[in-house]
Structure formats: structure tokens, C-alpha cells
Amino acid sequence: MGLTLSWLSIIILIPLAGLFLKSLELSPEQFWNILASRRTLNALRVSFGLAFAAACVNLVMGSIIVWALVRYRFPGRRLFDAIVDVPFALPTAVAGVALTALFAEKGWLGAPLAAAGIKVAFTPVGIFVAMIFIGIPFVVRTVQPVLQDLDPEIEEAAGSLGASRWQTIIRVILPSLGPALLTGLALAFARAVGEYGSVIFIAGNLPNVSEIAPLLIVIRLSEFRYADATAIAVVMLVVSFVIIFAVNRLQRWAQSRIPAR
Amino acid sequence: MTIEVRNLVKKFGSFAALDGVDLKVNDGELLALLGPSGSGKTTLLRIIAGLDWPDSGEVAFNGEDALAQGARERHVGFVFQHYALFRHMTVFENVAFGLRVQPRAVRKDEATIRARVRELLDLVQLDWLADRYPSQLSGGQRQRIALARALAIEPRILLLDEPFGALDAKVRKELRKWLRSLHHEINVTSIFVTHDQEEALEVANRVVVMDKGKIEQIGSPDDVYESPATAFVHSFIGESIELPVQIADGVIRLGDRPLRLAADGLAPGASRLFVRRHDMLVGPPGSGAFEGAVQHVRNFGPVQRAEVALSGGETIEIDAPRNRELRAGDTIGLEPRRYRIFAG
Numbered sequence: 001m002g003l004t005l006s007w008l009s010i011i012i013l014i015p016l017a018g019l020f021l022k023s024l025e026l027s028p029e030q031f032w033n034i035l036a037s038r039r040t041l042n043a044l045r046v047s048f049g050l051a052f053a054a055a056c057v058n059l060v061m062g063s064i065i066v067w068a069l070v071r072y073r074f075p076g077r078r079l080f081d082a083i084v085d086v087p088f089a090l091p092t093a094v095a096g097v098a099l100t101a102l103f104a105e106k107g108w109l110g111a112p113l114a115a116a117g118i119k120v121a122f123t124p125v126g127i128f129v130a131m132i133f134i135g136i137p138f139v140v141r142t143v144q145p146v147l148q149d150l151d152p153e154i155e156e157a158a159g160s161l162g163a164s165r166w167q168t169i170i171r172v173i174l175p176s177l178g179p180a181l182l183t184g185l186a187l188a189f190a191r192a193v194g195e196y197g198s199v200i201f202i203a204g205n206l207p208n209v210s211e212i213a214p215l216l217i218v219i220r221l222s223e224f225r226y227a228d229a230t231a232i233a234v235v236m237l238v239v240s241f242v243i244i245f246a247v248n249r250l251q252r253w254a255q256s257r258i259p260a261r
Numbered sequence: 262m263t264i265e266v267r268n269l270v271k272k273f274g275s276f277a278a279l280d281g282v283d284l285k286v287n288d289g290e291l292l293a294l295l296g297p298s299g300s301g302k303t304t305l306l307r308i309i310a311g312l313d314w315p316d317s318g319e320v321a322f323n324g325e326d327a328l329a330q331g332a333r334e335r336h337v338g339f340v341f342q343h344y345a346l347f348r349h350m351t352v353f354e355n356v357a358f359g360l361r362v363q364p365r366a367v368r369k370d371e372a373t374i375r376a377r378v379r380e381l382l383d384l385v386q387l388d389w390l391a392d393r394y395p396s397q398l399s400g401g402q403r404q405r406i407a408l409a410r411a412l413a414i415e416p417r418i419l420l421l422d423e424p425f426g427a428l429d430a431k432v433r434k435e436l437r438k439w440l441r442s443l444h445h446e447i448n449v450t451s452i453f454v455t456h457d458q459e460e461a462l463e464v465a466n467r468v469v470v471m472d473k474g475k476i477e478q479i480g481s482p483d484d485v486y487e488s489p490a491t492a493f494v495h496s497f498i499g500e501s502i503e504l505p506v507q508i509a510d511g512v513i514r515l516g517d518r519p520l521r522l523a524a525d526g527l528a529p530g531a532s533r534l535f536v537r538r539h540d541m542l543v544g545p546p547g548s549g550a551f552e553g554a555v556q557h558v559r560n561f562g563p564v565q566r567a568e569v570a571l572s573g574g575e576t577i578e579i580d581a582p583r584n585r586e587l588r589a590g591d592t593i594g595l596e597p598r599r600y601r602i603f604a605g
Binding site for chain 2: 151153154156157158159160161162163164167171172175176178
């Protein structure tokens, strides 16, 4: 108990407290001015907005991947299962470079997309792609064990009771997976908000357009504007915390409707 | 609703789960499919339900081709061994499920659905559990809810796959009686799968004994117990003594010892002789078809179970009434009151 608390304090609580203390050096007015500046607001909007969109895409695509991995036996299934973990393991900078090369105007995917008039690298779309890339394993790995646990017999039961495939998915499967899906969404979102390495390579980092909040913090730090940096950091912390907390409550609520076995 | 199954074949790889099965189920009947695991009984049930498809053969409900329909259209109530209740729904919503997913055109209004669910919960005597979740119920209660859920759609046929297989012995016995009286009440053509012969004999009107994807015998519980059609049925149902015998020149031999049993009408060659344990009557030495030495005696209430080494070399167990005490070391004569001999 004591060990747990001390360790948690050293690793998490003290650094966070330090962050808050540092931001207290600013007067409320200064604090407000930093946040209300156009560049800060845009950076926060890019970070949170794209992270949320990417998490939603991951939720849908991740669910489909999980379904295939759990329910079907196909050649190379184990390999695909292992590949899902690559974004976990890959150094984010490597991922960033790889994605940038792929989506750059002369890249394998970038060239045909550019021909179609879609520019991915060095635009917000690029950030979005990188965030999807790094978030996908979070959804897959949280939902997978729950789906494995879900007896295929309940689908047969629903079918023999007259439910269509669609009704079975909506009324039986999704509610059973609900809490796990929400957890996956929250984790993918949190990861995408905090992502730095892979995003900055592909983003182009144009202020107000494709500049993410973590990058802005780094820029402020390199300009020795420590208080500005911490102010942005505090906002990110609070917003992340509120979102995680809300998802957590939602998840609790969903879980309370399925008492433990 | 009658069910007719013709020449059904289903293979899993090279394993034939069903190897040419023919079966006719009468309207309102309660039929048991009895067999060891791997005999194909569950596969047959799942094909009738539309959860599996045969490689060849026909299934007809009231003479109408059922294989043309999916599980959803067949209107068959299916009860799973492990209940397959929806964990995230209350008992009430579980039972209501089949009514709520009906196409809009035929779906009943909310009040009718509620009344119907209440009625079904009454029928399975669990109306007081309506607001609980499946995880809060005992196994026996879950299975009764699963049954109520299957009955909600007013199925034309009720199929139960080892319905009591996951329950403990005492609950099983209660539920058996309950299932029989329930069937009496609702009178839906029902088939249940079991590997428990006692369950099959006690609950069903007719019993289908299966082994290795084939039907061995179809008959009333008395038929399959009293006049087994094959060696498999004899050894599978009831406790049997099985002795390898040789038939030659109108004489039955156990080892090299001729038995005083008539060999009329039996084909010569290696055969197996089956006797029920309680059909071996004990007499003084020299009487009866067999002779043997008592090795060991245990008492079970009204019977004594004795291990007897026959002079042909085999050791058998018999159940004798306690009017004549047996002791280890006694030499006794044994006369089978009833026996059957199957070739092979």
C-alpha cells in the first residue's frame, strides 16, 4: 500500500503537481491571454478534434478487425494478429517517417491520392492518418478478449428467436461489447491526443492549420516561454482528464447493466 | 407439427456425424435422442433447428421442406445446454426478446408483450425474478428462463439440447418431472437430446437411441429397455452382463464350456450374450446354465451385488435379492431369466 502510493506519487502525482505550480506563476489574466491566443486555440482544436475523429474511426475499423480475428479462421490470421501490435512497438518517429514517405506527393499512396486532388502529407489529414495508425491497437486489444468470451451460441439463440442479423448485432452483440468498446475508444483517444513523434513528421506543422498542441508546447519551451508551455499543458491535462473521466462514468454505467458473472 | 427426417448425412471432415438417419416424429410427441457423445444426436437436433445444414438428406415439417428456410423462419424454439441467455438483459427482456424482434407488421403492442411475458414467467414459475439479470440466477432458474424465452415465439417445435446437462443431480431430477408436466400442458412437438438414459427413459414418450451417426433403435422407454434391438442398445441402456460366446453345432459355449442354453435359430460363429444383472437367478451348484464362485459381496439396500468368477473364465457382477445371503467363497449356479444373443 505504502509502496504503491509512494511510487504513484513519484511517477505521476508529483510531476503533475509541478506542472500546476509552474502555471501558477502566471496571473489569471496572463493565463487567459495565452489560452485565448489564436494559435493556442487552433492547436488545441486540431489536437482534440482530430484525435476524437481518429478514435471514432478506430472504434469502427477496430471492431471489424477484431470480429475477423476472433470469428474467422483464415490463413495468416496469427500474422495479422501480431501485426496489430506494430503501432505499439514501433518508435513513433519511425512511424512518422514511414507514413510521411508513403503519403508524400511522390509516395506510393500519396501519388495516386494527389492525382485525385487529395493532399494528405503536411495537412491536417496527415495528422488524422497518423493518429489512426497509432490508436488502432488500443481498440483491438481491449475488445478482443471480450469478444472471445462472447459465446457464439447467443447469436444462434437470437437467430432462432427470429432476430435478423442486423437485430442480433444491434440488440445482442454491441450491448455486450459496449464497455470494452468505450474503453478502447478512450484509450485510442488519449493516445492520439498525446501523440507527438509520428504526427510532427507528417503534419507540416503550419501554425493555426496543422500544428498540434504538444508541438506548440515544445516550441514555447524552445523559446524559453516556460509559463506559456505549462499553461497549454495544464489545459490539455484538464481536458483529457475530463474526457477520460466522462468515458469512465459512461463505461461504469454500461457495466452496471451487466453485473459480473 | 410432425417432423420427418430422410436419409440425413452430415460430415465434419472425414468424420460422419450423421450417416443416413431416418426419423419420423409425431405431432405433440416428447421424443428423446439418446446416445453417447459423438453419436450425432446434437448435430441432428441442430439441423432440425436450422443452426446446421446437412450434406444431403431431407427435413420436412408437416410435409413441407424445412431446409428451404433458415433458423429464423422455421419458428423453432431452441434451448441450449449452457442457456445462452443475453447477459445484458433482465430476465423479463430476455423472455420478451423474441416478441420484440418480430417484423413491425406482426409485432404486438407493448401491453400485449408485457402480458405475454408475465404469462410465460408464471408458466415457468419464476415471475418473481423478472427484474434480475441472468448472472444472478441459479443454473436451474436460468434454464427455465431459457425455456420461457424459447416458448415466447409460440414455436411450432421445441428443441432442447442437453437441457439439464450443466445442472447438478438433484436439480436435474426436479426439472425432469417439471419438463414432462410442462410438455403435457403446452403439448408442443418436442425433441430433447441427452446422454443420460435415466433422463430419456423417465421423460420421453419415445426414445431414439443413436450411436456413431446412426439410429440403433426407436421405441418406447419400455421397448428399448426390455427388448434392445442391438448389442449397442443392450449395453448402453441399463446395466448388462456381456459374455463372449461361441455358437457351433447347436451348442453355445463360453470358453470351452458348453452352456445349457438353447441355440435354436442362432447363426454359428462368435457372438455376444447379454443378460441384465438382476436377471441372473441364483441357485444351488449344478443348477442353471452357468456355475461360478462368489468372490466378493456388497449390499445396496434391497439387493446384494456379487462378483462371480464363472467357470468359463469370465468374472461378472450380478444383483441378487437378499432372500438368500451370498458369501465370498460360495459356489453357485446361475440361470439367466432372460437373455439375448447378438452375432459379432
